[in-house]
Amino acid sequence: MKKIEAIIKPFKLDEVKDALHEIGLQGLTVVEAKGFGRQKGHTELYRGAEYVVDFLPKVKIEVVCPDELLDRAIEAITQAARTGRIGDGKIFISDVQEVIRIRTGERGEDAV
Numbered sequence: 001m002k003k004i005e006a007i008i009k010p011f012k013l014d015e016v017k018d019a020l021h022e023i024g025l026q027g028l029t030v031v032e033a034k035g036f037g038r039q040k041g042h043t044e045l046y047r048g049a050e051y052v053v054d055f056l057p058k059v060k061i062e063v064v065c066p067d068e069l070l071d072r073a074i075e076a077i078t079q080a081a082r083t084g085r086i087g088d089g090k091i092f093i094s095d096v097q098e099v100i101r102i103r104t105g106e107r108g109e110d111a112v
Contacts (some may be wrong), residue, residue, distance in 0.1 A: 001096040001110060002070050006061045007033065008081040009025050009088040013059050019076035027112070028063040056087060060062065064096055095099060 008016060013030065034055035037084060065073050074091060082088055101111035 001065055001066055001099065001112065003094050003096050004061075004065065004070075004073055004077070005094075006077050006081065006089060007035065007058050007091075007093040008061065008077075009059055009083065009087065010059045011100050012060070012081045015080040016061060016077055019080040022075060023069065023072045023076050025063055025069065025073060027063055028061055030060070031062070033058045033060045037090070048068040058089065064099060066109055066112075 006016070010032075017028065035055055036054060036060050060091070061077075063073065071094070077091060098107060099109070099111040100107050104111075
């Protein structure tokens with residue numbers, strides 16, 4: 001099993017959720033986040049004063065999937081989250097050693 005962590009623009013969340021649902025992934029976790037990458041934020045003008053916005057609003061999606069769905073999940077996230085502009089986000093993939101459903105004690109893919 002793999003854990004996918006995707007950092008995306010907040011307005012793309014529904015599209016990514018729907019794309020993952022279409023390929024058969026049901027559960028996911030969403031966390032509001034702030035951060036910056038290469039763009040290092042931007043400047044804005046507010047009431048005549050210019051100020052730097054260092055941390056941009058992002059959304060972090062976490063989903064655990066079977067190895068055989070990994071490529072389809074990555075493609076779904078990439079297509080749904082892409083705007084073609086700076087700051088579209090990143091996808092991180094890591095191995096999952098074990099999953100345990102607390103309520104039933106199920107383990108492995110059955111617990112996902």
